Amino acid sequence: MDDSLLGLLRFGPDGWGDELLAGLRITLLLALTTAPVGLVLGFCLALMRRSDNARLRVPATIFTTIFKGLPELITLFIVYYGLSMAIRWVLSFVTSVHIEISAFLAGVIALGAVSASFASEVFMGALNGINRGQVEAAEALGLGRWPILRKILIPQVMRLALPGLSNLWLVLLKDTALVSVIALPDLLRRTFIAVGSTKEPFFFFTVAIVIYFIISLVSMAILALLEARFSRGYAR
Amino acid sequence: MTEYLPPILAEYGDDLLDGFLVTIQLVGMSVAFGAIIGMGVAAARMSPRWWLKAFAWFYIGLFRGTPLLAQLFLIYYGxxxxxxLWRTLGLWNFLRDPFNCALLAFSLNTAAYQAEIFRGAILAVPEGQWEGARALGVGRRVAFMRVILPQAALLALRPFGNEIVLMIKGSAVASVVTVYDLLGETRLAYSDTFRFDVYFYAAALYLVLVETLRRLWDIFERRLTRHLDRERKEAVVDPAGQPVMS
Amino acid sequence: MNRMIIVAALALATVLPAAAQDKMQLRIGTEGAYPPFNYFDSAGNLVGFDIDIAKALCDEMNAECTFVTQDWDGIIPALLANKFDAIIASMSMTPARDEIVDFTDKYYNTPPAIAVPKDSSLADASPESMADIILGAQSSTTHANYAEKFFPDTELRRYGTPEEYKLDLQSGRIDAAIDDSTVLSTWVNSEDGACCKILEVLKNDPIIHGPGAGIAVREEDTELKEKFNTAIAAIRANGVYKQINDKHFDIDVYGD
Structure with missing residues (x-):
């Protein structure tokens, strides 16, 4: 048998390779589930924050201020413990159905709220970058609000927002590691379990960091391709 | 005085304030040490020597591309x-302490972000400033220290303020390795009492800290950069608005 | 926003109808990091004394049990947040916890102990010798409370899991650790704990430790609590308890 350190990464019952891979799967799954939530919610927040209606603008501004300012870890604790208790308390008046917020769902909600807040900032910047005259021209041509949003604003916003959003994706990937603190068996937590059992913290945390680094590099390569694609029409 | 406070704050308020001070101390020291290391890394990144450049690229990519919590675990437990070995080298007294481990991890981490801010700011100073200095017969070193650096420092102010905010938020992970910062004290109070509202008071303290800093920094920055136009200021990248590596 | 959260919660959350099915469905919360009472073996199975007791109690109650693991410092909040129905995780029945949850009768009771590195210069575990050292304990445990009360001059570090204080005791970051005597002696007698030895087994403090380890349920679940009590009495009487005890320990952990 291979007793070297690398041997600890074997797949199967006596190695940790398969455990770490399962953890990586959860890390990626969490990031991929959260990203669309942050994206859609962030766009809505950006539109609300630009609105002339204070009833839309004020709550959206408060929401983004809170989730941009709070440490992600505290947001996570509040969602994981607090929201579960709140939901249980509210539902106790109407039904006997139990709703449980799993660590995964808590991660999606908390990290979704945080990335939505930062995404709204990116979208605001992108919306500001679009010439107001374009909307006026479209209105003059008789286009409705929805076609203007879908055909004129969103495609351009995506191009302008992509670099900022790419960065948010990388931030999100890293933030998923925080969910290990509330017991989601992601990559970092599985690494910790391996450390506890093998007493090789230096080796295993190095492996985890290398894996995170590789995902970041791969993500960046893919995002660079996407950015090139979205700005095709603007290449000189 | 205490009778007007919610019960959890009457009992644990002092602890939370202690933790709050630890957070400020940890962030302040990390940002300061990080600035020193970060200047070195930025210089390496812009150096003509390929191996210095490669090292800086790797350093920046590694610290910005991986979770701070994982870096902290590697330094603390790893x-x-x-x-x-550290005992023989006389370093154990430093590494033994959780606060020092967090300080080391945070300084190395923020140095990577700050290096990119410094580099971005230096590159954002228009080329004409170099040319002008040369035309006046000023040497490159003096031109850099007297002409470029002061302008770059102003341009770096805004992203630097953002980085401090990110560090305040990120510092909360120190509580995971038994540092009793604001979140650490909060978790302690919660585990003693199971009173969930203590998290809301801690959240409020973090928000007050972040918002106060952000607003003061904004005023400060606007005063110092009154003479610059908006376009120039925005030419410098923000740690939260720029790809991990460029 | 609020509506979105609720919609998302409904879509993703596990919805469990409370209506009883044929067999009683129970979710048992445990820590999974506290050998030899509850932990994961190298093949990833949840095992230990608590787990065997829980299974025996479920059999006795004719209940279908599933296990949920949860970090210790969040285990009571998780019970309250309905992530499971009972905690079987070597939880001491302290007065403070008793205010928030309800406890069954005890199912075991062992004293705390202090472990130190083998080359430690500590002579004993008196408050005087322990002054000015760094002591590690798991946070939110009776052991942490005990250290605060009886070793007021000792610096106390609190860890989320026993694994973390074990790593730090091994590296010498802390000078001693306090935990259950059975937990520590199992550890120092294993290959993992070769660094360390038991300094002293301490005496239970009735105010801090309460009457021993029990099963925690939510306060409104009195019926469930009674069922557990009947089942504990039954496995004590029919020899199943002794069988499980002897499988794990060479002492009687039930206490007197």
Missing amino acids: LGQFSG
Whole structure:
């Protein structure tokens, strides 16, 4: 048998390779589930924050201020413990159905709220970058609000927002590691379990960091391709 | 005085304030040490020597591309594994303490972000400033220190303020390795009492800290950069608005 | 926003109808990091004394049990947040916890102890010798409370899991650790704990430790609590308890 350190990464019952891979799967799954939530919610927040209606603008501004300012870890604790208790308390008046917020769902909600807040900032910047005259021209041509949003604003916003959003994706990937603190068996937590059992913290945390680094590099390569694609029409 | 406070704050308010001070201390020291290291890394990144450049690229990519919590675990538990070696080298007294481990991890981490801010700011100073200095017969070194650096420092102010905010938020992970910062004290109070509202008071303290800093920094920055136009200021990248590596 | 959260919660959350099915469905919360009472073996199975006791109690109650693991410092909040129905995780029945949850009768009771590195210069575990050292304990445990009360001059570090204080005791970051005597002696007698030895087994403090380890349920679940009590009495009487005890320990952990 291979007793070297690398041997600890074997797949199967006596190695940790398969455990770490399962953890990586959860890390990626969490990031991929959260990203669309942050994206859609962030766009809505950006539109609300630009609105002339204070009833839309004020709550959206408060929401983004809170989730941009709070440490992600505290947001996570509040969602994981607090929201579960709140939901249980509210539902106790109407039904006997139990709703449980799993660590995964808590991660999606908390990290979704945080990335939505930062995404709204990116979208605001992108919306500001679009010439107001374009909307006026479209209105003059008789286009409705929805076609203007879908055909004129969103495609351009995506191009302008992509670099900022790419960065948010990388931030999100890293933030998923925080969910290990509330017991989601992601990559970092599985690494910790391996450390506890093998007493090789230096080796295993190095492996985890290398894996995170590789995902970041791969993500960046893919995002660079996407950015090139979205700005095709603007290449000189 | 205490009778007007919610019960949890009457009992644990002092602890939370202690933790709050630890957070400020940890962030302040990390940002300061990080600035020193970060200047070195930025210089390496812009150096003509390929191996310095490659090292800086790797350093920046590694620290910005991986979770701070994982970096902290590697330094706290990973380096702790070799405590015998550190004892011989006389470094164990430093590494033994959780606060120092967090300080080391945070300084190295923020140095990577700050290096990119410094580099971005230096590159954002228009080329004409170099040319002008040369035309006046000023040497490159003096031109850099007297002409470029002061302008770059102004341009770096805004992203630097953002980085401090990110560090305040990120510092909360120190509580995971038994540092009693604001979140650490909060978790302690919660585990003693199971009173959930203590998290809301801690959240409020973090928000007050972040918002106060942001607003003061904004005023400060606007005063110092009154003479610059908006376009120039925005030419410098923000740690939260720029790809991890460029 | 609020509506979105609720919609998302409904879509993703596990919805469990409370209506009883044929067999009683129970979710048992445990820590999974506290050998030899509850932990994961190298093949990833949840095992230990608590787990065997829980299974025996479920059999006795004719209940279908599933296990949920949860970090210790969040285990009571998780019970309150309905992530499971009972905690079987070597939880001491302290007065403070008793205010928030309800406890069954005890199912075991062992004293705390202090472990130190083998080359430690500590002579004993008196408050005087322990002054000015760094002591590690798991946070939110009776052991942490005990250290605060009886070793007021000792610096106390609190860890989320026993694994973390074990790593730090091994590296010498802390000078001693306090935990259950059975937990520590199992550890120092294993290959993992070769660094360390038991300094002293301490005496239970009735105010801090309460009457021993029990099963925690939510306060409104009195019926469930009674069922557990009947089942504990039954496995004590029919020899199943002794069988499980002897499988794990060479002492009687039930206490007197």
